[in-house]
Amino acid sequence: MRAVGGASSLTEQVIEAVREAIHSGELRPGELYSVYQLSAQLNVSRTPVREAMLRLAEAGMVRFERSRGFRVLRSDPKEIxxxxxxxxxLEVPAARVAARRAGPALVEAMRAExxxxxxxxxxxxERAFMRHDRAFHGLLLAAGANRKLVGIVGNLRDATTTLGASTVDRSRSLADIAAEHEPILTAVESGDPAAAAEAMRTHIAxxxxxxxxxxxxxxxxxxxPEDLSLIHGL
Structure with missing residues (x-):
């Protein structure tokens, strides 16, 4: 496992390193690991490692076992x-409201993202892409004049990220994801609430x-079928 270090939060770097190790198979589901072992492998103190593992445990990616360490868990389809x-x-009705209220400033900001x-x-x-992806969605949410929506959806996206769930280079490319945002922008620019809501629904689903x-x-x-019905809002 690669050592971490740099300007960003050590806890965030540990989370990223652990996610990569799980997806590469270096850390395997069901196996027992210790914070001390991970700390030595990553060449960081135990404090950021412990904080990172607590975050991953909250997200359901690992489980602590008292006085023994932690086990890697398989991702839970139900959580996703x-x-x-x-x-x-949250985002489908927000897109509808944004299309009703859209002005040139919002359209230009979305186009820039x-x-x-x-x-x-x-x-x-991928990191820069996801930053601008979030900003694109954030502009729509903020346009609905409910600032709490931005934070709530941000937390939901954080939960997905912490679980390590990503489609990039597995079932679609970054370019494919960007293309899914084009119909949303077109609908907002046209002032078509129904089309904006449907484009957002299609993208998220x-x-x-x-x-x-x-x-x-x-x-x-x-x-x-139950999980699929949740995904499609049925």
């Missing part, structure tokens, strides 16, 4: 389905279904 059901309930996403996709800079299928596959199962 529930997160995306909530995103549908989409262009930045495309630029990051060409460079295959597609992302959720891909992540749900990946998670189920990792668990040796297939998505349940």
């Amino acid at each position: 389905a529930e997160v995306f059901q909530l995103r549908l309930l 989409l262009e930045a996403m495309r630029g990051a996709a060409k460079e295959h800079d 597609h992302t959720g279904e891909l992540l749900l299928t990946q998670s189920a596959t990792e668990n040796g199962t297939t998505p349940t």
Whole structure:
């Protein structure tokens, strides 16, 4: 496992390193690991490692066992389905409201974020891409004049990220994800609330279904009809 270090939070770096190790198979589901062992491997103190593991435990990615260490858990398809059901309930109506209230400033800001996403996709800079992806969605949420929505959806996205759930280079490319945002921008620019809501629903449901299928596959199962109905808002 690679050592961590640099300007960003050590806790965040540990979370990222652990996620990478889980997806690469270096840390395997069901195996018991210790904070001391991880601290030595990453060449950091135990405090940021412990904080990172607590965050990952809250997200359901690991489980602590008293006086023994922690075990890596398989991602839970149900959690992913529930997160995306909530995103549908919040972001679809927010897109409808934003399209009603959209002015030139909002459209230009959204277009700038989409262009930045495309630029990051060409460079295959996933971190920069996701930063602009969040900003694009944040502009729509803020346009609905409910600032709490931005934080709530941000927390839902954080939960997905902490679980390590990503479709990038597994079921679609960064360029594919950017392309899914184009119909949303077009609908907002046209002042078409129904089209904006439908474009947002399509984008979120597609992302959720891909992540749900990946998670189920990792668990040796297939998505349940109940989980799929949550993803599609049925």
